[in-house]
Amino acid sequence: MTARKSLDELASLTGGRVQGDGGAVITGILPVEEARPGDIAFIAGKRQLKLLKDCRASALIVKDGEFAEGSFPAGVNLLLVKNPYLAFAKCLEVLRPQSAKEPGIHERAVVHPGAAIGKAVSIQACAVIEEGAVVGDRAVIYPGAYVARGAVIGEDAVIYSGVTVREDCIIGKRVIIHSNSVIGSDGFGYARDGAKYYKIPQTGVVRIEDDVEIGACCAVDRATLGETVIGRGTKIDNLVQIAHNVKVGQDTVIVAQVGVAGSATIGSRVQIGGQAGIAGHIELGDEAMIGAQAGVAGDVPKGSVMSGYPAIPHGDWLRASTVFTKLPEMKKKLAELEKLIREIEGSKKEP
């Protein structure tokens, strides 16, 4: 789909101001290097200024006040904004509108008569909605998704193909769940019975609050008792594991392939880097930042930045990691010094 917007319209959309021709017509959005006349492009920072030499874009999104006059080629129009990345997102929305699914229930969808289906929903082929499930107004359920008995899908939620939402789990408004993720699989809980394991029924649910986005191929386990919770606005990447009874706060970011073990509590506005592991029953304070591949085995205070395995303060880890590569020479040096000292000691005793 294509769109036509004047630069003035984009300024109004993004709360920015135009320097140049506000009537310029913008029909596309591309990286600076690829932009052609008619396109708007996004300058992420000063490093990108060198790309402007051959710039053919009709307009540039730039941070207001960041660049000296004369930084830009003559004749290029500027959209000056406070938050260029946010402006870029909003321009993308209108310049590359994504085709919405038309409302309607596909004849090959399987919707139990005892499910409560809202207005203007889209339920597509081979989606299965069980008895007692609720699908909120304008929600979209893609092909092959499964909404089990008693599960609730919030208004305007988007459940992509192949997603499973197990029994009684609650998905908030405007939540997006990408393909093949599983919400509400059984927690990994067993009682030992001699050498064998006896399954502990996982009778709780998962509750995902409003405005959460969950990537593809994630697993969020239901609680043993009570709830596993993903807080409002939190964003989770692909292939992430959230175990039973975990509580995640609001506006937290969890990057791909992270694993969070059972009953851990993650605060709000936390950031967890890719492939990191969070042990069970621990607590990460608000605004904590966990480095990629870190292994966090204990509580992390609010605002701490941690890396490594086991995780330690990020600065300490960086310094220790730098020395790590020098271990062989340190070992050699230590042996040399020992030899020297023994010699000195020996010579002292001689006379």
Add this chain to the structure above:
Amino acid sequence: MTARKSLDELASLTGGRVQGDGGAVITGILPVEEARPGDIAFIAGKRQLKLLKDCRASALIVKDGEFAEGSFPAGVNLLLVKNPYLAFAKCLEVLRPQSAKEPGIHERAVVHPGAAIGKAVSIQACAVIEEGAVVGDRAVIYPGAYVARGAVIGEDAVIYSGVTVREDCIIGKRVIIHSNSVIGSDGFGYARDGAKYYKIPQTGVVRIEDDVEIGACCAVDRATLGETVIGRGTKIDNLVQIAHNVKVGQDTVIVAQVGVAGSATIGSRVQIGGQAGIAGHIELGDEAMIGAQAGVAGDVPKGSVMSGYPAIPHGDWLRASTVFTKLPEMKKKLAELEKLIREIEGSKKEP
């Protein structure tokens, strides 16, 4: 669903004994902090005794002989058992019975006439069962699951939504496979042909023995020749990778996001922590324990406890990890000592 059991009935179910009113009616089970009259709660250990001050539960599951008299509030009934966690599991089963799927083949399921379907099975909407597949008595196949040609699903097995069981794979009795896991995908095997890779057909199968549970979004690859085997009673968490020709023993526990490379042999009663990696063609002895995020590159003797990357004995790893954070000061100290020694040496030579 709700249930009503007398405390005497729960004692009989769990092999425990009642201290207090055996006729007390129990209708729910909740954590101590949340329990109300009518509920039974579970005391996991002495640390939880402090929660009892405001306890409103009608009964507590406690380990027989662990607590001194007077540890518990007057009037609270006790269910004294040998294994409280196991008793908790059994009480959960009866107090929160999970609604079973009614037997039957949904009209929107796709069952090949050449499949052998047992008694009292449940095959749900959009599940697809191919020619030559076998579905054992009372097995449950959830929506969108796929049982390929010649695959065998054991009696009482539960195959959740979106699971694929590929051609000729064998799933034992009472096995549970959670949503979107894949059993029998091709092993990752190629012959090099110059710079290119030539696919080696993966002609073997996966055999999953009785009483295994496999989490959501796992991949268990079929063997090149022969079988990939998951032994009886083994429990596998979410997002786990089991490569081709791996053999896993009995009652082994594999936590989320573990990866086991091709042709590795894992013993029985082994425990592998989350995100650990096991190299190909190596052997983990029975009862071995592998720490979370460990990378195991060589054989591990029976009963060994290993951590780190590369994995070393856990105690050694703990001690070395503690020193790791002190590397920068060790390096500095080493330089200081060297300077001192050079001075001493120099002063010796002077006179």
Add this chain to the structure above:
Amino acid sequence: MTARKSLDELASLTGGRVQGDGGAVITGILPVEEARPGDIAFIAGKRQLKLLKDCRASALIVKDGEFAEGSFPAGVNLLLVKNPYLAFAKCLEVLRPQSAKEPGIHERAVVHPGAAIGKAVSIQACAVIEEGAVVGDRAVIYPGAYVARGAVIGEDAVIYSGVTVREDCIIGKRVIIHSNSVIGSDGFGYARDGAKYYKIPQTGVVRIEDDVEIGACCAVDRATLGETVIGRGTKIDNLVQIAHNVKVGQDTVIVAQVGVAGSATIGSRVQIGGQAGIAGHIELGDEAMIGAQAGVAGDVPKGSVMSGYPAIPHGDWLRASTVFTKLPEMKKKLAELEKLIREIEGSKKEP
């Protein structure tokens, strides 16, 4: 299915030569230890010669020129080839032919009339093909797979059960995608808006070139703008994460559970070990090799071999890792030496 081939036919197939009876009839292929008369087996290297004592195979695939005369039992026929592993793959193909899916569109498949469907395709039950999608000749779409609007599936591609190919993504010829992988999920991109995250529309696509194979439960995200690309002949194992705007070259191998962050560029003929992580916006040169579980945070030159976290040259990492376990004794030694030096220093000052 069974097959009958003469040894001469297998020699012709593999470009090898027969030593012994070229007319010997081969009907199966098994490991040396399990092979019976009628089987051909594969000798991977000299280590396996000891298995030959009780060998009952009718023929052996061996590397031409590698073994001294008399290495093999009298009477066993040899298929001498330049590349035994490749010959094994080719023999497997003919001796264990895998049953192809018959062409046809299942009556329970859901194919939009506005999709373009090639000749001799197989589209199976509960697969969903949307408007504007293209399915190339002889492609096979397994049950429950979803091909979204405008997506293109190349000729002879195999899309296994439960795979999602999102809007406008392009899958090359002969590509194989294993069950429950997701191609074209949204990239993980947000603009910060105060403490909240604002979704950046992911308007690009994924392009997968010819002859790529992708394992089960992988996620390959679509680009924000432009393309995420997987180059010709690249092989990707299970549970791998490829983020938005990543470019992977040709004939690269990515082992299970690897994560590649956004906008990284991976060269051709690269090998990445299991569970490794590649940071965003970095570049891995052609033929680079990355060890299992490594964490690569910066550019890697062509042909480099890297391990560890943060990744360093593999040799350095091996040496440092060996010393790592000795850290506690090094620390102790350092303290001892310091004490000695202080004593020496003190004694010097005394008189």
